[in-house]
Amino acid sequence: MLGKQVFAIFLVIIMVLFCIQITIATHSYVVGDSAGWTFGVSSWANVRKFDAGDLLLFRYPKGVHNVVIVNKANYDNCNAIGKTLSSGNDSVALGKGPNYFICGIGGHCNDGLKMEAIAH
Numbered sequence: 072m073l074g075k076q077v078f079a080i081f082l083v084i085i086m087v088l089f090c091i092q093i094t095i096a097t098h099s100y101v102v103g104d105s106a107g108w109t110f111g112v113s114s115w116a117n118v119r120k121f122d123a124g125d126l127l128l129f130r131y132p133k134g135v136h137n138v139v140i141v142n143k144a145n146y147d148n149c150n151a152i153g154k155t156l157s158s159g160n161d162s163v164a165l166g167k168g169p170n171y172f173i174c175g176i177g178g179h180c181n182d183g184l185k186m187e188a189i190a191h
C-alpha cells in the first residue's frame with residue numbers, strides 16, 4: 072500500500088528531473104575541432120548554429136595563444152580588451168546574440184585568430 076505511493080511519488084520526481092534536464096540541455100563544442108583554437112578558426116564558427124548557453128571549449132598550447140572575450144568594436148580592430156582566458160583549455164558559455172573572441176598575443180588576431188559565434 073505505502074510501497075505503491077512511494078513508488079508513484081518516486082516516478083513523478085524522476086519525470087520532473089527528466090523534464091528539467093531537457094530544458095537546460097546545452098551542447099558543447101571543441102572550437103576548431105581537432106585543429107583547436109588556431110588561425111582561420113572563423114570558418115569553423117561560421118557554419119555552426121549555436122544556442123545561448125552552449126559551451127565552447129578553447130584548446131591551444133598554453134602561452135602560445137590566449138582567448139580574449141571582446142566587444143564588436145574591439146573584435147573589428149583586434150584590440151585585446153576584455154576578459155582574458157589563458158589555461159589552454161578554456162570553457163565559455165555563449166550568451167544570446169553575437170559573441171566575439173580574439174587571440175590577444177602578438178599579431179595573431181590580425182592574422183586570423185578571431186571568431187564570432189552567434190547564439191540563437
Ligand SMILES: *[C@@H]1O[C@H](CO)[C@@H](O)[C@H](O)[C@H]1NC(C)=O
Nearest residue numbers: 099128129130159160161162
Ligand atoms: C578541458 O576542459 C574540459 C571541460 O572543462 C574538461 O572536461 C577536460 O577534462 C579538460 N581537459 C584537460 C586536458 O584538462
Ligand SMILES: [Cu+2]
Nearest residue numbers: 136174176179
Ligand atoms: Cu594567438
